[in-house]
Amino acid sequence: MTFDKFVESRSPALLRYATVLTGDPHMAEDVVQEVLIRAHRKWSRISSLDLPETYVRRMITNQFLSWRRRKSSGDMSFAPGEMPGLEPVLADPTSQYDDRAELSARIGELPRAQQAVLVLRYFCDLPDNEIADVMGCRSSTVRAYASRALATLRTTTVKGVR
Structure with a gap:
């Protein structure tokens, strides 16, 4: 497959x-563009x-984890239901909950590696060993990141911290 056909498809x-990973559609465009420029050189x-595609996805993950121009606030500029290009294929049953935007904002406050693990696990539906391959770490590290991220989210939910 040529690079042009790959990019098109x-x-x-x-x-x-990248939008789900970064929580910001503008940052996602920047990350994908930067990765595609690098991928073109070694296509x-x-x-x-x-x-x-798996290799390019790993490049996107690595670019996100090392991105230097990240907003200092960590807030998402759009709620997930408002993100352009992320219209659900099927009706989204979670849209009925008011705290979805709040949860997304709290996920955006997690360390990047934990965010990446949650996105790869719950958005991409990858098993731990494939997440480890994408992130360049061991499966036990993936489980630790996921555990810490979920514990943080549970703690902030229980305490009512916003």
């Missing part, structure tokens, strides 16, 4: 992934892989 999915090697 897979960029909407990569942009959705002959990437295209020879069995799953080039």
